[in-house]
Amino acid sequence: MTATAAIDAVGLVKNFGQLRAVDRIDLEVRQGEIFGVLGPNGAGKTTMLKMLATLLPIDAGQARVFGVDVASEPHRVRQLLGVTGQYASVDEDLTATENLWLFGRLQGLRSADARAAAKRLLGQFGLEDAANKPISQFSGGMRRRLDLAASLITRPPLIFLDEPTTGLDPRTRGQMWDTIRDLVAEGCTVLLTTQYLDEADQLAGRIAVIDRGRKVAEGTPDELKTSVGASTLQLHLAPGADYELARQVVRRVAGTEPVVTPESGRMNVPLDTADRAADVLIGFRQAGVAIISVSVAKPTLDEVFLAITGHETTEDAADAEDAEDAEDALLEVQ
Amino acid sequence: MTTITTGSAPPRVVDPAVAVARTRPRTTVAETISQTLSMAWRALKKMRRNPEQFFDVTLQPLLFTAMFAYIFGGAISGSVQSYLPLMIPGIVAQTVLTTCMSSGVQLREDMDKGVFDRFKALPMARIAPLAGPMVADLVRYLIAAGLTFVMGVIIGYRPGGGVLGVLGAIVLAMLTGWAIAWIFTWIGTIARNARSVQGFSMLILFPLTFLSNAFVPVRTLPSGLADFVKINPVSHLVSATRDLANQATITGEVGWTLLAGLVVIAIFAPLSVRSYRRHL
Numbered sequence: 001m002t003a004t005a006a007i008d009a010v011g012l013v014k015n016f017g018q019l020r021a022v023d024r025i026d027l028e029v030r031q032g033e034i035f036g037v038l039g040p041n042g043a044g045k046t047t048m049l050k051m052l053a054t055l056l057p058i059d060a061g062q063a064r065v066f067g068v069d070v071a072s073e074p075h076r077v078r079q080l081l082g083v084t085g086q087y088a089s090v091d092e093d094l095t096a097t098e099n100l101w102l103f104g105r106l107q108g109l110r111s112a113d114a115r116a117a118a119k120r121l122l123g124q125f126g127l128e129d130a131a132n133k134p135i136s137q138f139s140g141g142m143r144r145r146l147d148l149a150a151s152l153i154t155r156p157p158l159i160f161l162d163e164p165t166t167g168l169d170p171r172t173r174g175q176m177w178d179t180i181r182d183l184v185a186e187g188c189t190v191l192l193t194t195q196y197l198d199e200a201d202q203l204a205g206r207i208a209v210i211d212r213g214r215k216v217a218e219g220t221p222d223e224l225k226t227s228v229g230a231s232t233l234q235l236h237l238a239p240g241a242d243y244e245l246a247r248q249v250v251r252r253v254a255g256t257e258p259v260v261t262p263e264s265g266r267m268n269v270p271l272d273t274a275d276r277a278a279d280v281l282i283g284f285r286q287a288g289v290a291i292i293s294v295s296v297a298k299p300t301l302d303e304v305f306l307a308i309t310g311h312e313t314t315e316d317a318a319d320a321e322d323a324e325d326a327e328d329a330l331l332e333v334q
Numbered sequence: 335m336t337t338i339t340t341g342s343a344p345p346r347v348v349d350p351a352v353a354v355a356r357t358r359p360r361t362t363v364a365e366t367i368s369q370t371l372s373m374a375w376r377a378l379k380k381m382r383r384n385p386e387q388f389f390d391v392t393l394q395p396l397l398f399t400a401m402f403a404y405i406f407g408g409a410i411s412g413s414v415q416s417y418l419p420l421m422i423p424g425i426v427a428q429t430v431l432t433t434c435m436s437s438g439v440q441l442r443e444d445m446d447k448g449v450f451d452r453f454k455a456l457p458m459a460r461i462a463p464l465a466g467p468m469v470a471d472l473v474r475y476l477i478a479a480g481l482t483f484v485m486g487v488i489i490g491y492r493p494g495g496g497v498l499g500v501l502g503a504i505v506l507a508m509l510t511g512w513a514i515a516w517i518f519t520w521i522g523t524i525a526r527n528a529r530s531v532q533g534f535s536m537l538i539l540f541p542l543t544f545l546s547n548a549f550v551p552v553r554t555l556p557s558g559l560a561d562f563v564k565i566n567p568v569s570h571l572v573s574a575t576r577d578l579a580n581q582a583t584i585t586g587e588v589g590w591t592l593l594a595g596l597v598v599i600a601i602f603a604p605l606s607v608r609s610y611r612r613h614l
Binding site: 003004006031053054055066067068073075076078079080081083085087089090091092093094098102103105106107108134150155156157158186187188189 | 347348349350351353354356357358359360361365368369372373375376379380383384447448449450451452453454455456457458462
């Protein structure tokens, strides 16, 4: 399809003082797809999203939304976007209906149309019963849904979802996923950030992995996962086990490099297929490496990260806080 | 109960090309006004649900009017009765200014809430989230100014300007309050938190109200101070209010008050919008 890209960003840069929060990121999101931005806390996902949503100035580089330049025509870009943030951005003192009505009015709907849109969305998101309750009585899941509903009032063609399911229970999370799929079926394009590989895997057609402000990988979920192995064999070695010997066995049998945490006796082995787990275990038996427990799991974001970047995600959390502090400091100066 | 059912695949209702073609480059004046009124509606809803917001505009006029009349009346004018025509317009100006201050404090509190993220992401005029609550605050100025006159009449104030004069004085106080509130709105957009807005605003508010002719005749002041008092816009508001309420005459003071209000708006409205834009 030769349609204009929903998002076309080249060399995006954002600095907070000394810290480069977004570092020359290129991004192309095609119309009608769900594009996942995966990364740990503070990797620069939200900052990038805010830049694309006209909420933060772009320090260098260029971004277009459906061909409209973000920096020079922010007002037009805002008419094409629905933004749902990490924290519910609805008014606590108003009811659900009043919130949606207000957002509809602010976007130029006539009063009756805004009321109709509010009713339609509350029905669509299963919130009719709570239509006239103040938001302070809403559960976390209900808030998220109302927040998403608020982004959809004028049916924008591009929806930004910043960690839409963080903090939700598994059932509510599944409902949110269904809702997001429905949006795409209606013709929307969705850009979502997430910390969960699982979520990106379930929803996104393509994923970009962001780390310390840089894009370190991009591809389909399958491509990303094969870079780490389709599953992980998690071993708990017996006390006094020979880790070097175990490592050699893994290299020989599975052909991959295990991730070892001797302090807790843990060893994680990436595998192309879960079947190879048996081979590794037989290798351990033959070599005399004793094991306390065994499980096979899908790769986690940590493992994807480790494989792609060579370091673990936890380090970045500290950087993230620094970045936010730097941002706060900057605002105070202004 | 919370299932989100859509059944079969929903129809494709979103067409990006159409949406792009429909976008407009900027907000029109009509849109800006409509958005400001929507934001005013929101502020009024919030006022109704948090009635404690009315404490300052109800208690302050009642308390201060009675307190000042009985404490200063004898000393300044010889008796409470003869002090009232001088003092009531002063209290009106003072309570309206105090009410302005809370506009800034509330804006700051409001801006820290998540919903402001959405206002910023919406294609709406940047002035609407600032001007909207200020329009709603006209109700608070009305209550503050109205109650001051009511309390004055209870103590024995008989405004010579009659009902029309008093109404004129109230309208002038509301307009001036709306204009001066831009100063505090600006402080609200630059301060770190609501507490610092309050502290900073007090520093402006006290000299403005007390270094004016609100409570004492200017001729009793030393010359340097008297010069400041004469150029203080609050003095003009107080004089204009006295002329309206006591004589039902529209004097040049009304013009000076309105001019001062326009100057304040011309300076602080653009500053506020600029600072709000940056505060993302």
